[in-house]
Amino acid sequence: MTTDTTTQGTTPGATAPGQVVLDARGVTMRFGGLTAVRNVDLTVNSGEIVGLIGPNGAGKTTFFNCLTGLYIPTEGEVRYKDAVLPPKSFKVTAAGIARTFQNIRLFANMTVLENVLVGRHTRTKEGFWSAVLRLPGFHRAENASRDRAMELLEFVGLASKADHLARNLPYGEQRKLEIARALASEPGLLLLDEPTAGMNPQETRATEELVFAIRDMGIAVLVIEHDMRFIFNLCDRVAVLVQGEKLVEGDSATVQGDERVIAAYLGEPFDGSPGDDEAAEVDAAEVHADAPRDAAPGKENDR
Amino acid sequence: MTTQTTAPETPGTPAAPAPAGLIGIPPHVGRALAVGGGALTIISTFMSWTWTSAFPGDLTVYGYPGGLQVLVLIGGVLTTLFALAGYGVKGLKYVVPSGGDAALKFAALAAFATAWYTVIAISVELGGVVNLDPGGYIVAIATLAAFVGALALPFEHPAPDPIDPDDSAWEQFKNRSSHKWETVKTAFSARPPRPVGKLPTYVEILVIAVVMALGLLVFTYGIGTQYDELFVGFLITAGFGFAALNKSGLVAQATEITSRHQTITVWGAFIAAALFPFTQTDDQYATIGVYILIFATVALGLNIVVGLAGLLDLGYVAFLGVGAYAAALVSGSPSSPFGVHFPFWAAVLVGAAASLTFGVLIGAPTLRLRGDYLAIVTLGFGEIFRITANNLDGTSGPDLTNGSNGISSIPDLNILGWDLGATHDILGFAIGRFANYFLLMLLITAVVVLVFRRSSDSRIGRAWVAIREDETAALAMGINGFRVKLIAFAVGASLAGLAGTVQAHVTYTVTPEQYQFAGPIPPNSAFLLAAVVLGGMGTIGGPLIGASLLYLIPNKLQFLGDYQLFAFGVALILLMRFRPEGLVANRRRQLEFHEEAEAPTVLSKTGA
Numbered sequence: 056m057t058t059d060t061t062t063q064g065t066t067p068g069a070t071a072p073g074q075v076v077l078d079a080r081g082v083t084m085r086f087g088g089l090t091a092v093r094n095v096d097l098t099v100n101s102g103e104i105v106g107l108i109g110p111n112g113a114g115k116t117t118f119f120n121c122l123t124g125l126y127i128p129t130e131g132e133v134r135y136k137d138a139v140l141p142p143k144s145f146k147v148t149a150a151g152i153a154r155t156f157q158n159i160r161l162f163a164n165m166t167v168l169e170n171v172l173v174g175r176h177t178r179t180k181e182g183f184w185s186a187v188l189r190l191p192g193f194h195r196a197e198n199a200s201r202d203r204a205m206e207l208l209e210f211v212g213l214a215s216k217a218d219h220l221a222r223n224l225p226y227g228e229q230r231k232l233e234i235a236r237a238l239a240s241e242p243g244l245l246l247l248d249e250p251t252a253g254m255n256p257q258e259t260r261a262t263e264e265l266v267f268a269i270r271d272m273g274i275a276v277l278v279i280e281h282d283m284r285f286i287f288n289l290c291d292r293v294a295v296l297v298q299g300e301k302l303v304e305g306d307s308a309t310v311q312g313d314e315r316v317i318a319a320y321l322g323e324p325f326d327g328s329p330g331d332d333e334a335a336e337v338d339a340a341e342v343h344a345d346a347p348r349d350a351a352p353g354k355e356n357d358r
Numbered sequence: 359m360t361t362q363t364t365a366p367e368t369p370g371t372p373a374a375p376a377p378a379g380l381i382g383i384p385p386h387v388g389r390a391l392a393v394g395g396g397a398l399t400i401i402s403t404f405m406s407w408t409w410t411s412a413f414p415g416d417l418t419v420y421g422y423p424g425g426l427q428v429l430v431l432i433g434g435v436l437t438t439l440f441a442l443a444g445y446g447v448k449g450l451k452y453v454v455p456s457g458g459d460a461a462l463k464f465a466a467l468a469a470f471a472t473a474w475y476t477v478i479a480i481s482v483e484l485g486g487v488v489n490l491d492p493g494g495y496i497v498a499i500a501t502l503a504a505f506v507g508a509l510a511l512p513f514e515h516p517a518p519d520p521i522d523p524d525d526s527a528w529e530q531f532k533n534r535s536s537h538k539w540e541t542v543k544t545a546f547s548a549r550p551p552r553p554v555g556k557l558p559t560y561v562e563i564l565v566i567a568v569v570m571a572l573g574l575l576v577f578t579y580g581i582g583t584q585y586d587e588l589f590v591g592f593l594i595t596a597g598f599g600f601a602a603l604n605k606s607g608l609v610a611q612a613t614e615i616t617s618r619h620q621t622i623t624v625w626g627a628f629i630a631a632a633l634f635p636f637t638q639t640d641d642q643y644a645t646i647g648v649y650i651l652i653f654a655t656v657a658l659g660l661n662i663v664v665g666l667a668g669l670l671d672l673g674y675v676a677f678l679g680v681g682a683y684a685a686a687l688v689s690g691s692p693s694s695p696f697g698v699h700f701p702f703w704a705a706v707l708v709g710a711a712a713s714l715t716f717g718v719l720i721g722a723p724t725l726r727l728r729g730d731y732l733a734i735v736t737l738g739f740g741e742i743f744r745i746t747a748n749n750l751d752g753t754s755g756p757d758l759t760n761g762s763n764g765i766s767s768i769p770d771l772n773i774l775g776w777d778l779g780a781t782h783d784i785l786g787f788a789i790g791r792f793a794n795y796f797l798l799m800l801l802i803t804a805v806v807v808l809v810f811r812r813s814s815d816s817r818i819g820r821a822w823v824a825i826r827e828d829e830t831a832a833l834a835m836g837i838n839g840f841r842v843k844l845i846a847f848a849v850g851a852s853l854a855g856l857a858g859t860v861q862a863h864v865t866y867t868v869t870p871e872q873y874q875f876a877g878p879i880p881p882n883s884a885f886l887l888a889a890v891v892l893g894g895m896g897t898i899g900g901p902l903i904g905a906s907l908l909y910l911i912p913n914k915l916q917f918l919g920d921y922q923l924f925a926f927g928v929a930l931i932l933l934m935r936f937r938p939e940g941l942v943a944n945r946r947r948q949l950e951f952h953e954e955a956e957a958p959t960v961l962s963k964t965g966a
Binding site for chain 1: 808809812813815816817818819820821823824827828830831832833834835836837838839845849
């Protein structure tokens with residue numbers, strides 16, 4: 056491979072800072088009667104790392120799938136660099152959005168290098184005839200792809216394992232390989248679905264560095280994560296999704312201080328001193344002890 | 359279970375059992391027995407085994423071996439070689455790069471099984487052991503002695519799993535028997551061979567040439583076996599003999615050398631195959647050769663669809679039929695409604711184009727389905743083709759295919775003045791009609807091999823494998839799944855059509871009944887798939903070997919008769935249980951199925 060590592064700075068998919076890369080407007084996703092995502096707006100600017108958090112089942116992954124063409128939003132539209140996203144996931148990747156999966160989805164029985172080469176699919180053109188006839192451009196394109204793939208493997212630190220089967224990599228390295236594979240499609244926006252799930256603190260730190268490095272390549276990043284420390288260290292902006300709706304969006308401090316967010320994760324805090332309600336209820340019950348009850352016994356404690 | 363219950367019985371780590379043999383004979387006696395038995399086996403094959411030349415073959419001659427004796431001789435030679443290698447005889451260590459003991463066991467087993475099969479067959483068929491000549495007794499004793507001696511050789515016994523005293527009797531029995539099975543397996547297993555050092559290129563090419571010549575020899579011998587017993591003996595010897603060579607590490611070393619020179623290997627295999635007609639004196643076995651080649655080529659085409667792209671196609675034989683019908687219709691046959699006679703190149707193009715069209719037509723609506731649903735739909739389309747061809751006879755539908763009578767009297771091909779129907783003399787060898795077609799078919803096979811090799815190691819091939827591995831992830835990587843699958847389907851269909859154009863001329867007649875889902879005669883869809891699975895999915899050698907076996911076995915073993923399909927069912931089940939990756943293992947697949955094995959995790963050559 057070439058020693059010219061400066062190519063990493065000028066990634067083909069990179070955009071000028073400040074430009075809106077992703078613009079989701081009023082995205083709603085219904086499955087039959089269930090509304091998984093309701094009217095969510097989200098923008099990602101280039102050079103930005105945006106976090107998406109929310110309790111389990113909040114619709115984060117569904118929203119991700121809407122952004123990547125796996126689902127077509129029932130309402131609303133998603134624009135990538137001012138163009139409405141095509142409704143097929145492979146066209147979305149070709150347009151410039153790459154993603155990783157929450158549960159790692161590598162091509163387990165292909166080698167590490169081949170996995171990354173598959174990621175190059177949209178950026179190469181050689182078809183069946185080119186492969187069979189070995190037309191002049193074939194070897195050139197193949198070698199260029201291999202060089203680029205090795206560069207990416209070097210970037211994530213897997214170059215020495217290029218010939219291993221993907222299934223034989225340890226967990227953390229599989230995550231890295233998935234990121235390298237996504238980067239191979241030269242995206243302008245990278246969507247990471249829980250990139251640190253199941254990692255130890257050291258690995259999480261390393262992933263953080265990796266995401267910063269990807270940002271520095273000029274690629275915008277949208278990341279779903281449950282690890283709050285990771286998210287708040289990493290992200291320029293954080294959006295909170297609760298029960299399919301966007302609750303709040305802002306920088307780390309805003310989100311961390313927002314009571315609704317805390318409520319969503321921890322439940323409603325008590326107003327006043329604990330036990331007051333119960334005490335009042337008992338009092339009331341004693342007062343009305345003789346009066347006929349209209350509430351069923353089970354509903355006694357309903358407020 | 360808790361560790362406490364066993365702690366008093368096995369204090370500390372249990373010491374590994376001392377190396378010992380499977381049979382309680384001192385190892386040095388065992389080795390001597392093996393050498394002596396092997397040598398005696400060799401001598402006995404030069405003697406008479408029975409008094410009559412009527413059965414099985416002629417084993418009555420003193421002075422040279424014949425028929426089954428040759429096979430036993432090979433087993434005996436291998437046994438003696440590996441046994442002597444165990445004594446550290448100078449020069450023989452090159453024969454056993456993995457150590458000779460496991461190889462010796464298999465070689466002795468090969469000789470023992472073949473010899474005893476022969477002896478028992480003689481006794482049963484001719485009525486009693488009195489029919490055996492001294493040679494017969496000697497070979498029986500010699501091979502038994504060699505085998506017993508080989509089993510006495512020491513090996514490292516695996517440590518047994520501790521038995522939980524709380525287990526039921528059945529569980530304890532299972533534990534013990536699984537340990538016994540492990541022990542037997544260990545007795546027959548060898549350590550990985552030492553790597554081949556860097557040899558001069560001409561030596562490596564010579565090795566490849568020898569391997570190819572050996573392959574041709576084995577294939578020619580198998581195809582030329584004249585009676586059932588000889589073919590059974592051939593299967594036994596070939597099977598255990600190959601296992602012996604495999605355990606000796608020679609196969610691994612040969613594989614290492616061939617993978618260094620892949621292009622030369624492919625050319626060598628092509629030349630070896632092209633030499634096959636020159637080994638034949640008449641057209642009898644060239645006929646089998648050409649049918650095997652047609653079957654193998656179509657199976658290889660199917661391997662693109664099933665092995666690479668992972669699309670289970672149960673109606674693949676229809677594409678062979680489309681190609682054959684297309685070629686037959688433009689061949690100038692009197693029963694063809696078109697009175698045209700295309701030259702061969704045009705007929706090939708028509709056949710491939712017709713299959714391609716059908717492939718796309720059938721693939722476009724069905725490839726949206728995944729997995730089992732696709733299999734069912736393709737099965738249906740395969741039958742639809744056959745029934746349609748049956749009905750296009752002028753009464754049930756338009757007159758196109760001449761119904762169940764098919765298109766007959768297809769004239770022989772004539773390529774550039776070379777009449778494939780006539781016998782030619784090349785360098786003193788008579789090349790008959792079927793030998794001509796064998797050579798023509800070999801060119802088609804070469805095209806299919808080329809397409810398989812080149813497309814699998816490219817962007818499109820990786821996309822196929824990615825679709826097979828995980829379709830959702832492949833889509834997310836920007837692969838247009840439908841398009842890529844359709845290409846695989848269309849390529850597979852065209853290659854089958856290509857083979858069909860030659861098949862139409864070889865068989866003279868094309869009828870709908872040749873293209874069934876399942877039937878006693880290959881190629882049919884079920885056998886094609888069986889050839890791919892048996893041989894090894896995603897490999898080139900696999901379908902070729904699988905198809906050869908699946909064609910030869912029913913062809914040679916007439917006594918199987920109606921039990922043929924049953925026997926295949928049993929064989930496939932056993933194979934899937936003990937070797938799910940197929941006879942020829944794709945290294946990738948081997949890793950996939952044997953996770954716990956000590957197989958290397960590195961694929962040194964991508965696209966193995």
